[in-house]
Amino acid sequence: MKIGILGFGNMGAAMGERLKLKYQIFVFDKDVDKTKECAGITVDKSLEELANCANALILAIKPQDFEKSLEEIKKHEQMYLIISIAAGITTSFIEARLGKKAVIRAMPNLPAKVGEGMICITKGKYATDIDLSFVQGLFNRLGKTLIVEERLMDAVTAVSGSGPGFLYELINNIPRAEWDKFIKEEFVPKLSYAGMQVGFTAEQAKLLAETTAQGSMSLLHQSKTSAAILKVRVTSPGGTTEAGLSALKGKVENLELAVRVALKRSEELSRK
Numbered sequence: 001m002k003i004g005i006l007g008f009g010n011m012g013a014a015m016g017e018r019l020k021l022k023y024q025i026f027v028f029d030k031d032v033d034k035t036k037e038c039a040g041i042t043v044d045k046s047l048e049e050l051a052n053c054a055n056a057l058i059l060a061i062k063p064q065d066f067e068k069s070l071e072e073i074k075k076h077e078q079m080y081l082i083i084s085i086a087a088g089i090t091t092s093f094i095e096a097r098l099g100k101k102a103v104i105r106a107m108p109n110l111p112a113k114v115g116e117g118m119i120c121i122t123k124g125k126y127a128t129d130i131d132l133s134f135v136q137g138l139f140n141r142l143g144k145t146l147i148v149e150e151r152l153m154d155a156v157t158a159v160s161g162s163g164p165g166f167l168y169e170l171i172n173n174i175p176r177a178e179w180d181k182f183i184k185e186e187f188v189p190k191l192s193y194a195g196m197q198v199g200f201t202a203e204q205a206k207l208l209a210e211t212t213a214q215g216s217m218s219l220l221h222q223s224k225t226s227a228a229i230l231k232v233r234v235t236s237p238g239g240t241t242e243a244g245l246s247a248l249k250g251k252v253e254n255l256e257l258a259v260r261v262a263l264k265r266s267e268e269l270s271r272k
């Protein structure tokens with residue numbers, strides 16, 4: 001399978017760099033500076049060129065860029081599988097614009113950059129179980145994967161998507177020597193509990209909480225920066241992490257509330 005990536009920003013680049021070790025990767029980003037240095041990946045000059053050479057396409061563009069790109073993608077019949085990682089864009093939104101196409105939706109979190117992400121995956125109406133397991137194989141290269149029902153995708157955004165921002169905020173107030181104990185005894189149990197309150201089973205919630213905590217710490221160690229700076233990087237203005245942080249107020253006791261507020265924000269953004 002030849003894999004195309006549309007958009008080579010934070011997530012597209014993280015995916016391309018990891019997937020190129022196993023797959024043939026093609027990429028197009030309208031900002032040519034982003035694809036200047038990407039050894040081992042074929043850089044295309046347009047979405048049309050990309051759609052002509054790939055049979056699976058990862059949409060790693062912002063939600064607001066979807067409508068226009070889907071119009072172009074619709075013209076390319078040979079494009080077999082569409083994989084979207086955009087927050088708040090449903091499989092039915094994509095199917096409504098592309099017709100009976102196999103669509104898979106995935107929600108990675110930022111630690112995917114260092115191969116320790118938590119990635120939840122769901123399939124659209126026309127995708128098969130074989131498509132789903134193929135995509136799960138792709139995302140296994142970026143961290144741990146979990147197949148969930150699509151109705152849980154906003155909850156995924158609130159727990160594993162915003163979780164890194166919550167953790168960075170909380171450890172920022174704690175001496176470094178106490179981080180491990182805090183994460184094991186406070187953060188993970190409370191994030192797991194919050195996950196169960198927003199719809200996950202106990203087992204799913206534990207996986208999401210543990211993987212999010214571990215991945216966030218690996219990202220922190222490997223990025224050689226502070227928790228405060230990483231917190232700012234993972235907090236987009238008006239997004240779910242920002243909303244959750246306003247409820248968290250730097251206190252782990254507020255984690256469940258923070259997750260609920262992030263979920264509400266994710267649902268609002270999805271409705272837009």
Ligand SMILES: NC(=O)c1ccc[n+]([C@@H]2O[C@H](COP(=O)([O-])OP(=O)(O)OC[C@H]3O[C@@H](n4cnc5c(N)ncnc54)[C@H](OP(=O)(O)O)[C@@H]3O)[C@@H](O)[C@H]2O)c1
Nearest residue numbers: 007009010011029030031060061062063065085086087108
């Ligand atoms: N960052 C995360 O942690 C994270 C986690 C989970 C999911 N996501 C999802 O991943 C997607 C990408 O996020 P990101 O943070 O990687 O965004 P990003 O850094 O802004 O990257 C998107 C890239 O796509 C380019 N682009 C936009 N429209 C295009 C088009 N029609 N053709 C070609 N290139 C196009 C953008 O160029 P310009 O800058 O010139 O517009 C930009 O370089 C979003 O939908 C987001 O919801 C992100």
